[in-house]
Amino acid sequence: MKPEIKAKWVKALRSGEYEQAKKYLRTPDGFCCLGVLCDLHAKETGNKWSEDGAYLDDKTHVPQLVCDWSGLVRGGSIEIVVGKNKTWLTDHNDGLNTTPRTFKEIADAIEAQL
Numbered sequence: 001m002k003p004e005i006k007a008k009w010v011k012a013l014r015s016g017e018y019e020q021a022k023k024y025l026r027t028p029d030g031f032c033c034l035g036v037l038c039d040l041h042a043k044e045t046g047n048k049w050s051e052d053g054a055y056l057d058d059k060t061h062v063p064q065l066v067c068d069w070s071g072l073v074r075g076g077s078i079e080i081v082v083g084k085n086k087t088w089l090t091d092h093n094d095g096l097n098t099t100p101r102t103f104k105e106i107a108d109a110i111e112a113q114l
Helices: 003-014 033-045 064-070 089-094 103-113
Strands: 079-082 085-088
């Protein structure tokens, strides 16, 4: 991952500006951790979110343009350790197969491991 994008993402996750939501990049309630990354891309490029919560026509995966911009693998499929559990970022965010983690916990793991 590109260090400058990682720093922006970690800062945004810790900022309190974003409400944490589950299952989708963006919902009426907030964003998942990968949705925050997409929102940073939107703010930098001027791309817009659709009314249904999709970013660049995707609701659940990080679009390829965002992956290229940030240096992530396609779809943002990243395994990290939070607590004692190693699983996908989305699982940590949504509490699938593990305890749901806060943006701060996810930010700490991203900072240390990516």
